[in-house]
Amino acid sequence: MLDLNPHSIITASQALLHPFFKDIKTDKLKPMASIPLYPENNIEETMVKSTIDSLMSYMNSCKPDPEYLKKQPSINENMRSILVDWLIDVSVHFELTTHTLHLAISYIDRTLSSFKIEKNTLQLLGVTCLKIADLLNEKSKEYYKQENAYEYAYITAEEYSPEEVVNMEKKIVNILNFNLMTPTFYHFVNLANIICNLPSLPFILSQVLFT
Secondary structure (H helix, E strand, C coil): CCCCCCCCCCCHHHHHCCHHHCCCCHHHCCCHHHCCCCCCCCHHHHHHHHHHHHHHHHHHCCCCCCCHHHHCCCCCHHHHHHHHHHHHHHHHHCCCCHHHHHHHHHHHHHHHCCCCCCHHHHHHHHHHHHHHHHHHHCCCCHHHHCCCHHHHHHCCCCCCCHHHHHHHHHHHHHHCCCCCCCCCHHHHHHHHHHHHCCCHHHHHHHHHHCC
């Protein structure tokens, strides 16, 4: 389920056979196939389905290339995984929401789909994408009264300067054409939870798997 290529990802049915889920009473879960997506008397589920349709249409216009790592001469899947693991720690340090983290990872994948990067600047790209998502999605934080490039440069053990973070930020938002508030897997997982009423463990796990 962690494979970046959507054609290689196992199905939900295959995942439920994994030993990780042995303690979950799967017989109490409603199978997706049995859930009416257009119920006549359930306004909430009808609205959810309508929202999913709209998000899918929007997502198709800005989704990353699933094969982009094959076109990157200096980085690979393992490097991306290490970067995401580190960004999860950074998001915890800054007390960011799961939505913000998913936005940042979306920015990374979309940027790398059209921009070749060297290994020594991959961390700069990642931390800057988190900075952009942070600014966009965490507007109530006290430290937004000052420029937060200093905090994001510092979190890299000062491997990069605040000026480098800001310069990378300008490059990224231009590559993304300032199209920043886009759907992520986080949106779909939450909508699926509304329909299926998932137990807490698989719901939390799903948010982690799709990063």
